[in-house]
Amino acid sequence: MTVRYVRVKPDTSALFSPAARSYGTIAIVGAVTPPTNPPADIAPPNEAILFTNPDDALRRCPGDLGTAIALAFRQTPGPSVVYGVRTSGTDWAAALLKLKSLAVQIVALANTPLNTASGAAGSSTAPAGAIRQLVDHVTDVSNNGSDGLERIGVAMLATNETDPAIVAGALVSDRMVYIAHKSAQDAAAAVAGVIAGYAPSISLLLKPVSIDSDLFTASEIDTINGGPEGEFDGPPAGKGVIWLTHPALIPGSGSYLGEGYTGYVGLPAGGVKFIDQRRTIDDVSFRLKAQLIASIGTVRISRSGLRALTAQMEAVLDPLVSDNVLEGYKVIIPLLGLLDKNPDTLTPSETRQISNAHANRVVVVTVEIQYGGAIHRLAIKLNFS
Numbered sequence: 001m002t003v004r005y006v007r008v009k010p011d012t013s014a015l016f017s018p019a020a021r022s023y024g025t026i027a028i029v030g031a032v033t034p035p036t037n038p039p040a041d042i043a044p045p046n047e048a049i050l051f052t053n054p055d056d057a058l059r060r061c062p063g064d065l066g067t068a069i070a071l072a073f074r075q076t077p078g079p080s081v082v083y084g085v086r087t088s089g090t091d092w093a094a095a096l097l098k099l100k101s102l103a104v105q106i107v108a109l110a111n112t113p114l115n116t117a118s119g120a121a122g123s124s125t126a127p128a129g130a131i132r133q134l135v136d137h138v139t140d141v142s143n144n145g146s147d148g149l150e151r152i153g154v155a156m157l158a159t160n161e162t163d164p165a166i167v168a169g170a171l172v173s174d175r176m177v178y179i180a181h182k183s184a185q186d187a188a189a190a191v192a193g194v195i196a197g198y199a200p201s202i203s204l205l206l207k208p209v210s211i212d213s214d215l216f217t218a219s220e221i222d223t224i225n226g227g228p229e230g231e232f233d234g235p236p237a238g239k240g241v242i243w244l245t246h247p248a249l250i251p252g253s254g255s256y257l258g259e260g261y262t263g264y265v266g267l268p269a270g271g272v273k274f275i276d277q278r279r280t281i282d283d284v285s286f287r288l289k290a291q292l293i294a295s296i297g298t299v300r301i302s303r304s305g306l307r308a309l310t311a312q313m314e315a316v317l318d319p320l321v322s323d324n325v326l327e328g329y330k331v332i333i334p335l336l337g338l339l340d341k342n343p344d345t346l347t348p349s350e351t352r353q354i355s356n357a358h359a360n361r362v363v364v365v366t367v368e369i370q371y372g373g374a375i376h377r378l379a380i381k382l383n384f385s
Contacts, residue, residue, distance in 0.1 A: 021148060021286045023105055023279065024196030026072055027083040028189060029095045030110025033063030045088035048098045052081055061086060068110035068189035074210050075190060077197030092130045096137045105151050105282070108192040109134055113158040114178065119171050131155050131171070138175045142282075147289050150282040152262075152275070154195065156181060156188040157241065162220045164239035167263055172240060174271040174278050176263035180224050180243045183213035187244070194257065200279035201325045203374035204242075204260035206250070213244050213255050221245065221258065233379040238273060240265040260376070280325065280371060287316045288367070301357050306336040313367065327370035335363055 032043055043049055043061045051057045054070035061069065061084050069082050083104060085095045092109070099107060112118055114131045122128035128136065138153040154177045157166065167178055177195070181187035190211040195204060222228045226239040238261050245258040262278055264271035272278050291312050299305045310331050320326045335357050338350050346354075357363060 021105075021283065021290070022103065023200050023283060024079050024198075025081055025083070025104045026079050026106045026108065026192050026196050027085065027099045027102065027104040028065060028068050028072065028108050028110050028192070029085045029087060029092065029099070030061075030065035030068055030112070031063055032061050032065050032086045035062055038062075043084060043086040045086050046091075046094050046098055048083045048085050048102060050081055050083055057082070057084055060084075064111040064186075068108070068186045071186055071189045071211070072108075072193030072196070075193035075197055076208070076210065078193045079196035090130075092133045093127060096133060099137070100141055100145065101149070103149065105279070106154060106192050106196055107134060107138055107151055108154040108188045110189060111186050112155070112188070113161075114155050114166060114171070115158055116166075119166065121170065135171055135173055135176055139173060142175055148286050150285070151175070152177060152195075152278060154179070154188045154192040156186070156191075159183065162216065162223045164224055164226065164241040167240045167265065172263060172265050172267070174262040174264035174273070176240075177261075177275060178241045178263050179257075180216070180241050181211070181213050182216065182244070183211050185211050185213070187211060187213070191242075191257070195275065195279075199325075200283040201276055201371075203274065203276045203376065204257050205374070205376055206247070206256045206258075209244060209255045209257060211244070211255055215246055215255070216243050225259070229377075234377075236261075236376050238265070274373065274376075277371065277373065284317075284320065284326075284369065287320075288313060291316045301335070301361070301363060303336065303339045306333050306339065306363065309333070309363070309365070310336070313365075317367075317369075324372075327372045329370065330368040332366040332368065333363065334366075 034042060039059055041060055051069055054073040057069035058066040065084055065086055069084050072079055072082055083102060085098050087095045109130055112130045118129040118131040120129040121132055134153045134155060138151050142150040152175050157180045160182050161180060179187050179191045190209050194207055194209050221243055224241050224243045226237040229237050240261055240263040242261050243258040244255040246254060246256055260274045260276060262273060262275055264273055295309060295312060299309055313331050317329045321328060338354055
């Protein structure tokens, strides 16, 4: 055997691959209308099927569901995959339950406009309306579901509807996107496809939507937006509903998203107004969790351990700053400041804080993030002399 003067035996057992989160996986729930001679593999009720092309969706899910999935795929850029779930009659709850554990970020209901019936709360004798169930689903899974399953819902108003007041009560949510339109097509599916095509930090304002729709008049847009926006340097108004538009300044024809609002209208406090804000918060949260999960049960509550923890968070956040997603950030671990002090100078309270952290195995970390949103309005003072 050859004499080896330097021997190295690689140990790959500790290699760690951070989880990557897809940001544009859509799930669409809807009805299927079987033809006279249905295909043998027609979608069964309450089963999530992953589609990668529109033709397969149209064949296996004829009717509202297949049409909606195909329209989502038609967007440019659009999704690469779409889950489809066929409902059993009007049992939306059973179909939405199938999505609860799936890694999807955008959910829509096929050909289901928001109206009084679909937005109604449930009672002891009747289930909630379909859109109300969608709102409850995205809110519950995002707030109470497993880590990394945060999501938003997309719903359309009825064709030609311009009154945003229908988005009220429990329907008000920054986890919903509501779209006003003048189309016979499924605007919710189309907008879901548009959102899926862009990275979370990209504003959805004036992004093209591949859909056949007449456009709203200026007065109708004022009604939807809650304007007119009269102040020279005032912010966007907003009533939680987006409209389709086509500014004359954009050459050619087509439909574009008139704003990037979520379904949040200001109350209760603490919500976010724009879709990119909501999605970026979810994305950054997922990245931090995925990076730090390997630290749980391994990193120790010590000076070196907490510095290693800080370095792992920096490994997630630094690339986002380099890519201009974030303006900056600051990681604050109060316990690390105490551990850095001379033990002889610690006050009784500080000593107790360190002891409690060791006993309870909990470390409090604050990450302050600066997020720079895209320009949505320009106020230009043009001086002639």
